[in-house]
Amino acid sequence: MRILFLAFIILPMAMSVPQVKIKNLKLDYHNMQLRVLGGELVVAGKSIKLKPKEFIIEPPTIVSVENELLKIGDEKPEGWWSGTRLPGCKTELLYHCLPGCLVPHSVVVKSADGSIVYEEGKDYLVDHTWGAIGRIPQGRIPPNSEVAVSYKYSLQRIDLLQANSRGDLFLKKGKEEKTCPLPPRPDKGYYPVVNIYLPYRTSNLSDELIYTIGPAYPQPTKAQLRANSRFVRKTLEKLKRGEKVKIVFWGDSVTAGGDASSPDKAFPAKFVKLLGERFPKAKIEMVNAGIGGSNTNQRLPNIQSEVLDHKPDLVIIEFVNDMGFDENNLRRNYYQAIDLIRAHGGEVIILTPHFTMPSMMGLSSVKYAKETRPAVEILRKIAKEKDVGLADASRRWEHLAKEGIPYTTLLYNGINHPDDRGHQIFVEELLKFFPSD
Secondary structure (H helix, E strand, O other): OEEEEEOOEEOOHHHOOOOEEEEEEEEEEEOOEEEEEEEEEEEOOEEEEOOOEEEEOOOOOEEEEEEEEEEOOOOOOOOOOOOEEOHHHOOOOOOOOOOOOEOOOOOEEEEOOOOOEOOEOOOEEEEOOOOEEEEOOOOOOOOOOEEEEEEEEEOEEEEEEEEOOOOOEEEEOOOOEOOOOOOOOOOOOOEEEEEEEEOOOOOOOOHHHEEEOOOOOOOOOHHHHHHHHHHHHHHHHHHHHOOEEEEEEEEOHHHHOOOOOOHHHOHHHHHHHHHHHHOOOOEEEEEEEEOOOOOHHHHHHHHHHHOHHHOOOEEEEEOHHHOOOOHHHHHHHHHHHHHHHHHOOOEEEEEOOOOOOHHHHOOOOOOOOOOOOHHHHHHHHHHHHHOOEEEOHHHHHHHHHHHOOOHHHHEOOOOOOEOHHHHHHHHHHHHOOOOOO
């Protein structure tokens, strides 16, 4: 049994409810049982005592797939990049399976007619984390033949604990998804208290899964907007005058659009669209120089053709794939890129990257995730030293847990590609350089 005390949390105005403060929320949980032992809401200065109540949280649904006919290859299943993927563990946009979606040791492989039950480790291999299988050439499965595969996979969701003006508590179940479950909105007349995150195969509640719904990310002051705008002074002046402006987005697969639901939801196109609405007389041209799987070591030799030949007014740089570089490497690449862009008359904004899966960042917690990548802090230093704009999306991702949102639920591929909300974060950070007045 675990008792959790939560105190004095300000809920965001963005949730279409009055400003709410939560005081001394006391929770107790055991297995999938959640009890609210006490607490207080302060809504528009009025105190609301929360009534104790017990809830049984439903575990996420486990889906069974029976005798799915697949032709499995000889490629060894090893990580997201190899093996024959189990279709139930993928989404329509993904070419690989979602990490953790497959229920481990649930895979059963038979001959297509069901007469032979093959043996894992002798006839086939399974990557239980990445939901892929592969034929062992020395085993009994004939090459290029279909087999019947049965397995189970898990969904995930976010539930909402909400309260009314009398202090009555109600649980609102979220929609289950394979990836990127959305937190439910509070019902009319209710105030959000906590989100309960239920990742794949959850069977026990813990502090790690209880997210208080706290303050929205702070908006910039007018002084901060003015300070930001000086980094794009020439571009901003052209926008205000209604002139032609060319923006080059130089980056990796995220810049290229992965995994936005459509090209117009990817941050380069969305940013340009909203910038055009802010400055309707301007004629903005976008060049998307995003290439999947690349980094600045690979791309810098081609910066002339990819960036400079377009004669950009502004270059926005995003490379999450640079996060493994040391300080000397980063300084060499970014100093050279910035100097070349400036020599050709362009301005620069460095976009710090989103968070990636915890194992890639060395994180032991999603709820208490902090930026761990030394390269991010180096990018911040480079931006200051070279006096260029810094759109610090990383800080925004770090704040998500305070808003009641597990950051991993914004990773569409479960690894390193943000969903539409993640792309929107980039857009919001970039727009902070372009005040309309």
